[in-house]
Amino acid sequence: MFFKTSFTTLIVGVFVVYVLHTCWVMYGIVYTKPCDNPKAGNCITPFLAGNPKLQLSIYTALQANAEGGHTLIHKEEDFDVNNKFERIVNVSLPKKTRNNGTLYALIFVHQAGISPWQDQRQVHLVAQLTTYMVPKPPEISLISGEDQTQVLRLKMKSDHPVSHWRSRLTLNIVSDHFHFDREYLPSDVHRYLRVFQNGKKMVYLPLLFVDELSNRVKDLVINSTSTELPLTISYDSISLGKLRFWIHMQDAVYSLQQFGFTEKDADEIKGIFVDTNLYFLALTFFVAAFHLLFDFLAFKNDISFWKQKKSMVGMSSKAVLWRCFSTIVIFLYLFDEQTSLLVLIPAGIGSIIEVWKVKKAFKIQVFWKGGKPTFLFGKLDESERRTEEYDTLAMKYLSYLLYPLCIGGAVYALIFLRYKSWYSWLINSLVNGKTKHFSANRDGCSTGFRSGHCKGHSI
Numbered sequence: 001m002f003f004k005t006s007f008t009t010l011i012v013g014v015f016v017v018y019v020l021h022t023c024w025v026m027y028g029i030v031y032t033k034p035c036d037n038p039k040a041g042n043c044i045t046p047f048l049a050g051n052p053k054l055q056l057s058i059y060t061a062l063q064a065n066a067e068g069g070h071t072l073i074h075k076e077e078d079f080d081v082n083n084k085f086e087r088i089v090n091v092s093l094p095k096k097t098r099n100n101g102t103l104y105a106l107i108f109v110h111q112a113g114i115s116p117w118q119d120q121r122q123v124h125l126v127a128q129l130t131t132y133m134v135p136k137p138p139e140i141s142l143i144s145g146e147d148q149t150q151v152l153r154l155k156m157k158s159d160h161p162v163s164h165w166r167s168r169l170t171l172n173i174v175s176d177h178f179h180f181d182r183e184y185l186p187s188d189v190h191r192y193l194r195v196f197q198n199g200k201k202m203v204y205l206p207l208l209f210v211d212e213l214s215n216r217v218k219d220l221v222i223n224s225t226s227t228e229l230p231l232t233i234s235y236d237s238i239s240l241g242k243l244r245f246w247i248h249m250q251d252a253v254y255s256l257q258q259f260g261f262t263e264k265d266a267d268e269i270k271g272i273f274v275d276t277n278l279y280f281l282a283l284t285f286f287v288a289a290f291h292l293l294f295d296f297l298a299f300k301n302d303i304s305f306w307k308q309k310k311s312m313v314g315m316s317s318k319a320v321l322w323r324c325f326s327t328i329v330i331f332l333y334l335f336d337e338q339t340s341l342l343v344l345i346p347a348g349i350g351s352i353i354e355v356w357k358v359k360k361a362f363k364i365q366v367f368w369k370g371g372k373p374t375f376l377f378g379k380l381d382e383s384e385r386r387t388e389e390y391d392t393l394a395m396k397y398l399s400y401l402l403y404p405l406c407i408g409g410a411v412y413a414l415i416f417l418r419y420k421s422w423y424s425w426l427i428n429s430l431v432n433g434k435t436k437h438f439s440a441n442r443d444g445c446s447t448g449f450r451s452g453h454c455k456g457h458s459i
Contacts, residue, residue, distance in 0.1 A: 047121070
């Protein structure tokens, strides 16, 4: 008992340290130490403090360095960094881009009346307007007379990454007239900082930022034979603290993609930050952290319970078996739907745990002889046999209602719904059937028998 208590205390202590450390790191991200004396030589002053006349110009090019030509698609002649706007422009797609190629956007903020290519006090960034992603497989009616040749061609095409058009381009500029201290210049801002010498002062040009987190999968359009596609250009000012936070989150998403996360996986994470207010996001973090703690403690107790379980008296072994089967089916369903790894990996771990529970419930021992496994099932005592009889009787009566419903639902889905393949229809039908089965099984266990044999049911 002392070991359990000390282990739980250790976990809670680590959790508290983790939360405090995260708060300290977040404070270090959003807070930047300003220059104490703006007139001192170690201060870097903002170019925007002089209220210069600026212009925003956006070009497209086949290469990030604009070699091979560039095309102007939009310009804001009277550009005010404090005024929010949104423009929709039609962008002409070169032939190479239409043939599964790439297209870049070159964004310039420069002095009004001067070409950005000749202005030495301009800032610019390059953003990719296309991205490669495997398209969602087409869904068909499995019993209708659709053109199978066309469907096969679409499926073959969907196995390879295809160039998608990013229909949104979100831009931000820091509107704060912040004075940086050279000694405390944040490393994350340094790569966006461009300075020049103005007499004895160091002046930094506007901090331009392309918000990649706003590029969502729902905004992607497959490059087709169209010669023009719409592009929504959004601009808004941003604070320095939010810019630094956005840079860190954007780098984190990029790192995940380098580790193998797909565009769809990264989109799940982007939605957390883009679709949520920052204050609500902070609250969500604390709630999620406590949920993770309680989830881990519940997981620990569940494992401890099954490790100490020597008898299945009072517990439904069939429910454990069906739960294992259901968890595996749900995992296969998520895999078939190409669900994010953030959901798929925990589901896979849960399936492995359920298989282990089945091994414990049925007292299965595995022996390896010559590279082949041999399974040995343990014997039930008298109390376990009585429990098994009640369990079999309950499953029998439940099957009279549930099996017709499951079969009817599967036939209805086959006739009226569309699926990618027969395997997809089978997995979806099994998932729906298992949901009905466990809802009824849980209700039967809680209300149908008063003998106590459902005690400890793990549904």
